[in-house]
Amino acid sequence: MSREAEVEQAFTVRAELGLHARPAGQFVALAGRFSSEITVGRGEEWVSGCSILSILSLAAEHGSTLKIRAVGTDAEQAVSELGLLLEAAGQN
Numbered sequence: 001m002s003r004e005a006e007v008e009q010a011f012t013v014r015a016e017l018g019l020h021a022r023p024a025g026q027f028v029a030l031a032g033r034f035s036s037e038i039t040v041g042r043g044e045e046w047v048s049g050c051s052i053l054s055i056l057s058l059a060a061e062h063g064s065t066l067k068i069r070a071v072g073t074d075a076e077q078a079v080s081e082l083g084l085l086l087e088a089a090g091q092n
């Protein structure tokens with residue numbers, strides 16, 4: 001029997017140019033590997049974590065805070081890995 005969890009955590013966008021097309025594409029590709037439903041929020045706006053256009057619509061610049069929420073059996077792993085991607089993007 002699988003247990004679905006809901007996990008939410010805030011992360012800071014570290015990429016100098018913000019969450020532009022390349023890191024947004026990497027985020028969406030990684031999000032697609034999980035079975036959990038993933039959403040990303042900035043302020044009061046929440047979008048699908050599996051849509052590059054939705055992610056780009058958040059206009060997340062360097063230093064902004066994004067919340068990642070995942071619901072599903074691999075929610076904790078999804079939030080952890082996606083958060084690491086956001087925070088490591090500025091170190092390339």
